[in-house]
Amino acid sequence: MDQHDWQIVRATPLFQTMSKEATERLLDGQGARVFEKGSLLFQQGTPADYFFVIIDGWVKIYRATPDGTETVVHVFRRGETFAEAALFLGGRYPVSAETVSTSRLLRISGQALRRSIRDDPDVALAMLASASHHLKLLVEQIELMKRLTGPQKLASFLVGLCPLSDGRCKVMLPYEKSLVANRLGMEPESLSRAINKLRPFGVQFDKDEVVIEDVQRLAKFSDVSQDEEEG
Amino acid sequence: MDQHDWQIVRATPLFQTMSKEATERLLDGQGARVFEKGSLLFQQGTPADYFFVIIDGWVKIYRATPDGTETVVHVFRRGETFAEAALFLGGRYPVSAETVSTSRLLRISGQALRRSIRDDPDVALAMLASASHHLKLLVEQIELMKRLTGPQKLASFLVGLCPLSDGRCKVMLPYEKSLVANRLGMEPESLSRAINKLRPFGVQFDKDEVVIEDVQRLAKFSDVSQDEEEG
């Protein structure tokens, strides 16, 4: 693993509070593996033996429903870990995971993790911090889903993509629009319409490139009751 | 703490995998305290020093939004623990908590918990199992919110209230309908209408008493696309 990858690992919520030694022990000298776009990392219901660190790329976590449709629970990005929780839940993944872009991932053994937790209380605390962080993310997502309209959800999604919190900003949609739509709990058609409704607020879409005139204004739009701004 | 309370504690996801000794150390000889309906247990943004075990009653976890409305994230019941996660998240509660019925709660110090985790790896694993359980609940709730219509959400809520998984069942709504509505992500008016739509499926409402003719039928209704049953 090179210096760059190491930096990303050390910046994750899970590893940032963990000691250098404990981290190295867990990684066990393994490097990141490349997964093509669309690779199934694990499937709902199968034994949970590993968790993952995303060095680069995007991974969707989803549940398949009886009638074949899938519900995207979350899409993780570079610098995040996922599936740690599954290792403590009776040994089976409660969701499925798939790369939605070509990605580089570290795979870490659940066995090793358990051993580390037993050996080093700090690892345990780091795990708890990371799990709590995930909880918080989900809580926020629930709130978001309940409160906001389609265009507002899109706005808050875009704001989350921006590296800056104000001013002008150009970002790229990290994955397909149909996935963005699912992620935001709407149909692709509704996403298209949401995109148009955002245009008057200084958001220009061109393919998968998005130019946001004023990030703060967009953030405001996603927070306040929709018609308090000029339309 | 009497025998009965102890049994409830030992049945929680958190304590069931924890040793008897570790549990006793955490409880520290303290008994359950009674909280009137409407008691604020902690407020979003304040320092997170304790977590709670519900011996009896119901507690809502919610977030206040800028414009004054509140979004209910979850309502916990007897035999559940909550706010553990907050103890590992930079020291502040990210949500508020309030009893929605008169309740008996155990309050456990975050300090003591951290100490226990350092002393005993099994406590750490129990905590992780519990956090993972909460994660799973939230994931399920997200899926539920995205996929189901109002009546279906109500149906799945009622099924969750039933002690049995089939046959006839009579339950009481544990808290006000307006809270049920918020919990299910809809307006009180829509809940009223959902109640009516469930009547043809063998669900009778009388005030806060609900008689369900056939729990399994109701469960099926909440799972399948709405119009596959007679209506």
Next chain:
DNA sequence: CGCGGCGTTGATCTCTGTCAATACTTGTGG
């Protein structure tokens, strides 16, 4: 008795899902 909180009902409107038709993109093979 009258007030206030909660719940229901009705009318209306808005948003989103659905279905169908049409672009646009990409990759394939001639």
Next chain:
DNA sequence: CCACAAGTATTGACAGAGATCAACGCCGCG
């Protein structure tokens, strides 16, 4: 280089679900 097919995105028309607004009933309480 072009033709074609498959996947993906957009647009329009329509219907249904739910929000909103307003009115009213119910009930507990001073």
